Amino acid sequence: MKAKIFEIKRFAVHDGDGIRTTVFFKGCPLKCVWCHNPEGLSFAPQLAYYAQKCCSCGECVSICPEGAHTIRNGQHVFDRTKCSGCGACEKACLYGALAFYGCDRTVDELLPVLLEDREFYETTNGGVTLSGGECLLQAEFCEALLKRLKAEGIHTAVDTCGFVPKTAIDRVLPCTDVFLYDLKAWDESAHIRCTGQSNRLIIENLEYIDSCGKAIEIRIPFVPAYNQDQMKEIASYLRGLKNITKVRILPYHNYAGSKYTALKMENTLPEELPSEEAMQKVRELFKTYGLQVAD
């Protein structure tokens, strides 16, 4: 069994407690307008081409079996329609102009990489986080990987958008120490506007995990143009759940703009960024509902 992975990030400090290694799985059922990981949306492998880094050296031309790279009049031309997503050209580029997203990995291949930083996990109460995209679209693989991590005594976190079948949650529940659970809007219509999907299944799954007694860290991307007016309702709702260990408000940023261009994807990133004052206000709001808020 193999999973489609687009990144493994070591020394991650924002994906759960302590120092962690985060595995990013490809493919997502939502399409958030503010997505900062557009390379995780599609399940298909993708090559990003950063034109501003390319010096037209031509090293990628002979590597590509499909003839997707050519040099014309001294300039590199990338024909994306010919790319089959094999990933072979990424390493040929010494200038970092090519980035390949979508490697196939087995549990046996991933495990040694994930255990490399065991010492840091132990000294910081960290561990391994499965994220994405949406890792639970590949739930069978996640279950197998999490089981092996637990057998090694590693703390595990699953970062999910919650828009997955309940059966996917059941698979990983016994071997997950904490869920990092995204909430983006409370009103169904607002949620559809932000993500393209209803949030009913997301709420159902959150309540199911809560009823099973699992620790849940809620993560709320704060995007003023899309969900600023939703915060009170979310805070009020969360107060009624039993196993919310903390709420983390994530300030929206637009750093991913160049990735959209490099992947030739439509850039949907909103313009308005949250001010520090607005962030502080929303953190205070959640505290007034008796919730612990991460800084």
Ligand code: SF4
């Ligand atoms: S990923 Fe493979 S098919 Fe696509 S451009 Fe690179 S070498 Fe060619």
Ligand code: SF4
């Ligand atoms: S190897 Fe990199 S720098 Fe050279 S032509 Fe290809 S993309 Fe451009």
